[in-house]
Amino acid sequence: MKKTKSKSRVSTGITGVDSMIDGGLPHGSVVGLSGPAGVGKSIFAMHFLLEGAKNGEKCVYICLEEPRENIDRNLSNLKFGSQILEFEKKGKIKILNFSYNDYEKIHKDLFHKIAEDNKVTRLVVDSFNGFFTYTTGVASSESTEQNILLRKMISNSFDLFRKQGLTTLLTLENDTEFPNYFNHIVSFMVDGEINLDFLSFGSIERRIFVKKMRWTKQYDSSLPFEIGKNGISVKKEE
Ligand SMILES: Nc1ncnc2c1ncn2[C@@H]1O[C@H](COP(=O)(O)OP(=O)(O)O)[C@@H](O)[C@H]1O
Ligand SMILES: [Mg+2]
DSSP: OOOOOSSOEEOOSOHHHHTTTTTSEETTOEEEEEEOTTSSHHHHHHHHHHHHHHTTOEEEEEEESOOHHHHHHHHHTSTTHHHHHHHHHTTSEEEEEEOHHHHHHHHHHHHHHHHHOTTEEEEEEETHHHHHHHHHOOOOTTOHHHHHHHHHHHHHHHHHHHHTTOEEEEEEEOOTTSOOHHHHHHHHHSSEEEEEEEEEESEEEEEEEEEEETTSOOOOSOEEEEEETTEEEEOOOO
16 A cells, blocks of 8 residues: 655554554644543553653653542553653653642743753643643633634644644543533644544443544544553454
8 A cells, every 4th residue: 555654653652553544643743632531542642652762752741630649550550651650760751740739830831841842752731621621711612702712822832832843642531422612623723633432332342543634644444442451452353
């Protein structure tokens, strides 16, 4: 199959995902990772950070809401969790976790602080909703003024990420039963969106689907995936 490699690719660290998107995320792109609670977004993010660190890249993980103990507990569930902590000690992975109280003090120039360190190549914001809901209040389709403000803020932060050459993964909390207007706006603005979801066939199955990926010949149907000690593995459909 002929590939459309107009941009160099950044491996997600998950082989089965990379092969759905021409080998990885487009370098310098801003990609949303959407899905409901517990589907595997944060674990996906960990693969992405670890892959960067293994390549000698410097990676930043901004985590909102989760206290550090929870991050550590989640990492201890994964075989590669200890590698992430090793890379953190070496300064290759920076884990910045904020409670809303801390966050209030620094949110204004947080993105700029990251951008100042031009050695950083990978950024994860987990979750991007949390970040903006706090800053602007909840977006609703009724308030035009607020939506314009929100779009401007999102657009400014994306410009900053792109200017820095960061490849950025933003987790987006969503639930098909309760569509969320913020995610709706973000879907149009990101360069790509990977969706993780649960499907129920009597038993629950997880599925991954690439909704959008600029500069990429994307895989056009969903695939099942599993989570285990080694994190996420995408299964090939028979
Ligand atoms: N070692 C493991 N084996 C099997 N499943 C696991 C393991 N570690 C985590 N999980 C699954 O991953 C889920 C959490 O994934 P996470 O990435 O935190 O979700 P999200 O960030 O989308 O809310 C847990 O609910 C659990 O089902
Ligand atoms: Mg999470």
